[in-house]
Amino acid sequence: VAERGAAPAVRIIGFGCHPDHLxxxxxxxxxxxDYVVAAAKSDDDRLLAxxxxxxxxxxxxxxxVPDPARDRTGPDGHGPRDYDGAVRDWHDxxxxxxxxxxxxxxxxxxFLVWGDPAFYDSTIRVVDRLGLSYDVVPGISAPQLLAARHxxxxxxxxxxxxxxxxxxxxxxxxxxxxxxxxxxxxLTCRRLSGEWDIWWGANLGTSSERLVSGPLAAxxxxxxxxxxxxxxxxxxxxxxxLVRRAS
Amino acid sequence: VAERGAAPAVRIIGFGCHPDHLxxxxxxxxxxxDYVVAAAKSDDDRLLAxxxxxxxxxxxxxxxVPDPARDRTGPDGHGPRDYDGAVRDWHDxxxxxxxxxxxxxxxxxxFLVWGDPAFYDSTIRVVDRLGLSYDVVPGISAPQLLAARHxxxxxxxxxxxxxxxxxxxxxxxxxxxxxxxxxxxxLTCRRLSGEWDIWWGANLGTSSERLVSGPLAAxxxxxxxxxxxxxxxxxxxxxxxLVRRAS
Numbered sequence: 351v352a353e354r355g356a357a358p359a360v361r362i363i364g365f366g367c368h369p370d371h372l373x374x375x376x377x378x379x380x381x382x383x384d385y386v387v388a389a390a391k392s393d394d395d396r397l398l399a400x401x402x403x404x405x406x407x408x409x410x411x412x413x414x415v416p417d418p419a420r421d422r423t424g425p426d427g428h429g430p431r432d433y434d435g436a437v438r439d440w441h442d443x444x445x446x447x448x449x450x451x452x453x454x455x456x457x458x459x460x461f462l463v464w465g466d467p468a469f470y471d472s473t474i475r476v477v478d479r480l481g482l483s484y485d486v487v488p489g490i491s492a493p494q495l496l497a498a499r500h501x502x503x504x505x506x507x508x509x510x511x512x513x514x515x516x517x518x519x520x521x522x523x524x525x526x527x528x529x530x531x532x533x534x535x536x537l538t539c540r541r542l543s544g545e546w547d548i549w550w551g552a553n554l555g556t557s558s559e560r561l562v563s564g565p566l567a568a569x570x571x572x573x574x575x576x577x578x579x580x581x582x583x584x585x586x587x588x589x590x591x592l593v594r595r596a597s
Numbered sequence: 598v599a600e601r602g603a604a605p606a607v608r609i610i611g612f613g614c615h616p617d618h619l620x621x622x623x624x625x626x627x628x629x630x631d632y633v634v635a636a637a638k639s640d641d642d643r644l645l646a647x648x649x650x651x652x653x654x655x656x657x658x659x660x661x662v663p664d665p666a667r668d669r670t671g672p673d674g675h676g677p678r679d680y681d682g683a684v685r686d687w688h689d690x691x692x693x694x695x696x697x698x699x700x701x702x703x704x705x706x707x708f709l710v711w712g713d714p715a716f717y718d719s720t721i722r723v724v725d726r727l728g729l730s731y732d733v734v735p736g737i738s739a740p741q742l743l744a745a746r747h748x749x750x751x752x753x754x755x756x757x758x759x760x761x762x763x764x765x766x767x768x769x770x771x772x773x774x775x776x777x778x779x780x781x782x783x784l785t786c787r788r789l790s791g792e793w794d795i796w797w798g799a800n801l802g803t804s805s806e807r808l809v810s811g812p813l814a815a816x817x818x819x820x821x822x823x824x825x826x827x828x829x830x831x832x833x834x835x836x837x838x839l840v841r842r843a844s
Contacts, residue, residue, distance in 0.1 A: 364745075370622035373613065373737065437754050468744035468751045475750065486745040490620065494735040497715035498611075501733045503722065504715045507684050510761035510769055513752065522757055525772065 357382070359482040360452070360459050362473050364466040364489020365404060367555030371490040372404065379487045380408045383460030387451055389417035389444070396585055401462045410460065415451055418443030433517075441472055445479040452480065466491035469513065470532045492554050492590040493530045499561050500549040504530060504592060511592075527595035534589065537577065540570060545596035550589065552576065558583035565596065604629070606729040607699070607706050609720050611713040611736020612651060614802030618737040619651065626734045627655045630707030634698055636664035636691070643832060648709045657707065662698055665690030680764075688719055692726040699727065713738035716760065717779050739801050739837040740777045746808050747796040751777060751839060758839075774842035781836065784824065787817060792843035797836060799823065805830035812843065 361379045365372050372380075380386070388401045398414060405412040421436040452459050461473050466489045477484050493513065497504050505511035505528055514522045516534025523529060523542055531539065539548060546566040550573050553559050560576035562569050581587040608626045612619050619627075627633070635648045645661060652659040668683040699706050708720050713736045724731050740760065744751050752758035752775055761769045763781025770776060770789055778786065786795060793813040797820050800806050807823035809816050828834035 362748075364741075366620065368622070370625070371620050371735075373618050373620050375615070375617040378617075433755055466741050466744075468741050468749070470752075471750065472754075474748060475754070478748070484748065486748045488618075488737045488741040488745040490735045490737065491741070494611075494713050494715050494738070497713075498733040498735040501609075501721060501725070501731065502715070503718065505717075505760065507719075507722070508680055508762055508764065510759050510765060512757050512759050514757035515755055517755065518757060 357458060358485045360461065360477050360480070360484035361487065362461045362463060362467050362477060362484060363487045364463045364468075364491075365401075366490035367465060367492055367495045369404065369407070371495075371555070373487075373489070376487045376489060377408060379485075380404065380410060380460055380462070382458060383410050384457035385411040385413050385455060386460040386462055387413050387415055387448055388462065390414040391417045397464065400464070404462060413451060413455070415447050418447060437472075441476050441479065444472070444476045448476065449480050452482065463489065465489055469493070470515065492532065492551075492588070493592070495554045496530075496549060496551045496590050496592065499551060499554065499559075500563055500592075502549055502592065504528075506594075523593075528592075529594075530590070530592050532590050534591075537570075537573065537589075539566060539591065539593055542566065542593065546593045547596050548573070548591055548593050550576075550591040552580040552587050552589040553584055554590065556584060558587075566593065604705060605732045607708065607724050607727070607731035608734065609708045609710060609714050609724060609731060610734045611710045611715075611738075612648075613737035614712060614739055614742045616651065616654070618742075618802070620734075620736070623734045623736060624655060626732075627651065627657060627707055627709070629705060630657050631704030632658040632660050632702060633707040633709055634660050634662055634695055635709065637661040638664045644711065647711070651709060660698060660702070662694050665694060684719075688723050688726065691719070691723045695723065696727050699729065710736065712736055716740070717762065739779065739798075739835070740839070742801045743777075743796060743798045743837050743839065746798060746801065746806075747810055747839075749796055749839065751775075753841075770840075775839075776841075777837070777839050779837050781838075784817075784820065784836075786813060786838065786840055789813065789840065793840045794843050795820070795838055795840050797823075797838040799827040799834050799836040800831050801837065803831060805834075813840065 363376050363379050402412050420440040469491050512526045512529045516538040519538045548566045549563040551561050558580045560580045562573045610623050610626050649659050667687040716738050759773045759776045763785040766785045795813045796810040798808050805827045807827045809820045
């Protein structure tokens with residue numbers, strides 16, 4: 351929005367959940383980059399394809415960098431016991447891979463972040479390790495698109511909302527009655543006790559988008575089949591939901 | 598992003614914190630409106646002027662509707678004892694005023710929401726009372742711009758973040774170590790106990806923007822003078838901040 355001193359060496363750009371979310375600010379930031387660095391997680395990375403399409407649209411080269419493996423093993427299907435340590439190792443490995451590309455190429459490197467870099471995304475933390483100047487451009491996040499689709503405010507009047515992860519939901523639901531859940535690979539809301547309402551969405555902003563809302567216990571079967579359908583459509587599924595204790 | 602059935606009678610459009618935040622989706626939604634309804638809070642409403650500029654840019658008429666008074670009296674300077682009741686009355690009065698304009702004019706009415714309609718904004722709740730079809734378009738919210746300016750993620754790795762209000766901060770800070778505060782007219786963070794870090798911003802996205810970050814106790818004087826300077830510049834001040842318990 352405002353220019354702040356010299357041009358940064360790295361620009362971290364949130365692009366939202368759909369090409370129609372790319373703000374004029376984000377588009378200008380992307381166009382100012384000499385190239386965009388993107389993590390390639392496999393030969394068939396559909397999230398990479400979305401970034402490639404944006405780069406083609408704006409006329410910026412995309413450099414795909416193989417993504418270091420992340421330790422996700424663990425006794426309970428929810429990742430390693432030393433979660434923070436595993437994440438830190440992964441961030442270090444990403445920083446090393448990205449730093450090598452930036453050192454070789456020089457110029458201004460862009461990173462395109464799905465949604466907003468401010469929520470459950472590691473790009474800021476990884477780039478911060480590189481010791482280069484950088485700036486950040488916000489984008490529309492999945493919880494915001496979820497709220498827009500369901501036409502809800504993410505909290506009740508004057509009340510708080512907790513943004514948390516699937517891994518922490520059951521603990522955080524004690525003492526909270528209004529939570530937005532991200533990074534939940536296994537519909538942890540199935541194990542909530544008590545009466546809840548849910549506003550759920552998968553693959554928001556894509557052609558495989560699915561939306562379900564209602565009393566949690568009643569709509570769970572519908573969510574499970576919608577989630578499977580989204581995955582069948584797209585080859586991947588990312589879901590986000592709001593749960594609120596029924597009054 | 599996607600067309601859903603017949604054209605709605607009302608479109609609630611988040612426009613972010615700066616004209617460069619207006620997404621292509623929001624611009625198209627705005628252009629599809631026959632007119633935009635905006636609350637006029639006084640003869641010198643600078644928030645109204647921003648909406649008027651957006652409407653001129655896209656070529657849509659703006660209809661200013663005098664905003665009903667809201668009961669903000671109360672024994673402790675934090676509003677009436679029956680907070681929810683006062684808000685409900687205000688929403689009812691707004692719905693009546695807006696409904697009258699929509700009934701007289703017909704067509705497709707737009708509402709331009711500063712930031713995102715999903716956070717601490719009453720537009721969805723008021724429009725929902727009108728019984729008309731409507732849709733919602735998300736926008737970049739102030740906490741997101743705050744995070745981008747300070748180049749931070751709004752939570753620590755895998756941890757939650759509570760979005761709350763100034764009115765509730767002191768109670769919510771018990772048991773939370775990472776909070777985003779909105780709607781705080783009186784820098785309630787001054788009364789937090791314990792050691793905290795703060796990332797603070799006022800009038801984000803405008804020419805009177807101010808940013809301060811650091812250990813709360815150390816930077817409070819700087820925040821107080823920056824807040825006063827933002828208000829002197831703009832004639833109004835709206836601040837948003839992230840507080841995190843120091844580790």
